[in-house]
Amino acid sequence: MRSVLCYGDSNTHGQIPGGTPLERYGPAERWPGVMARELGPGWHVIEEGLSGRTTVRDDPIEGAHKNGRTYLRPCLQSHAVLDLVIIMLGTNDLKARFNQPASEVAMAMGCLVYDIKELKPGPGGSVPEIMIVSPPPMLDDIKEWRSIFASAPEKSRQLALEFEIIADSLEVHFFDAGSVVTCDPLDGFHINGRAHALLGSALAREVEAIGWPDEK
């Protein structure tokens, strides 16, 4: 049995577009659930999606617990042994309060990769496979979120390239979620059920394409 950790924000949590963090798609509808179904019984899929999670930043408003870096280590150790870690983060780092360009968000993704490589939660204390997923770009119309996410939509369109550069440079897997799904117009930055289904199966194909030797 192989294990994959899906580490993300509200779009991994399964938050319904236009809803609150408590309004959530069901386990089978969320992309990790879809991916689990597609991958079949050989895989154990672990969901770790937190609304508002950033890559490496304590959120001065929502709280320090939104920092994806501080939670990553206990999370990896809780769920070890892990064969694969998928990280889809970045959108929340674009909030006006952080004032970060897309390239800095990518650097922060790099930090998380280094932390995983250091902790080595893979089989036999190895570095697991790591896949960086760039989130789908935000729509221009983000409704009442436009001040919180001031100038974020434009930056969000740069994340895919910046993430790919970091993935290349650190030699980890990369997938651009924007290549298969778009955000829902209800709020402009969450993905709907249909998108969860598409993303889940696209990621299952990516996971399979990594190539997994038969387990001894």
Next chain:
Amino acid sequence: MPDMRFAPPNPLRIADRASGLNAVSVRGYNERLVLSLLLQSKDITRLEIGARTGLSAQTVSVIVRSLEQEGLIAKGEAQRGRVGPPTVPISLNPEGAYSVGISVGHRQVEVVLVDFVGSIRSRTVLPFSTAAQDTNHPQFMSAVAKAIANLPQHLHSRIAGIGLALPGDEAELELTPKAARERFDALQEEVEREIGYPVYVQNDITAAAGGESMFGVAKHLSDYLFFYLGARLHSRLVLNHQIYNTTAAVSFDVGILRLEEEIRKKGNSPSELWERGADWPSFGDAEIAWQRDLLEQMKSSIAALKPFVPVASVVLSSYAPQAVCKAICRELEQAMPGTTAIAGNIERSPKAVGAASLPFSSRFMVE
């Protein structure tokens, strides 16, 4: 001391997403390793690439993605096996790169344009003028320019270069028009200057062996003895995919020139002999006598090699009709049990196609 982990990332591979091929210097060893493998085998998975190169899954993933974005490789349809996860086969994209190959023989010059998997997209044959002063130079340059012009403009940036196969065999050079050797020596620079693509030069027999190795029947052979049947019979030894190239290689007068003589001796016309792609009529006794001598020479070359390198495979490449080569291979196998003799399948222009393999091997493969 800054933490170098957090130095700016190095976006070399994807910095330039223009439609053309990446600059030579950018292609690292691991990328060449993966491309070498793909030039040898079709439809392999990332898992197989990792297993055969020793690269990690993540490194393979990064390289495959960048080659895919560069348009050099294409993913096939996922194959669902009865057990295990579906696999996605990866192959070279035939349209990913092109190359021009030029071979200069004593009778004619051939120019081919091939795609990334060795299919000939265009082909021109020019007579090599026998008059010493007469140079076919302008005609030659225009044939090369035309081969490139035939390719749609947007694909020109995908031309990896021009390969030039030049004769090095003393006996064959004797047959060329006077001062041809000097002309050959100047060709690389002239083509580079006038056509504007990098030119890679190789001995013509070695190039033909390279062509069979990259595109032809020798694709999966790591060790074999390569024979080239031209005006004379030539050979090269290939060990562990490496072609041993030497200026000291000798050729034997049991080639097509010899057959021509035999036919003339019988008072017949040998004109079909030098045509490319045409089937030969039966030349009767003349052909039988020639074939016997040719086989004797091949056998003695193989026998001479045997105490040093036990080569079990022989490849016979030629522009002569494949039926003729196949018949010779059959005879050879019968005479030497335990030897597998294979007729090359790059018909008509094996030297020019071999020449076209040169830019690919220089730019995409490991040494």
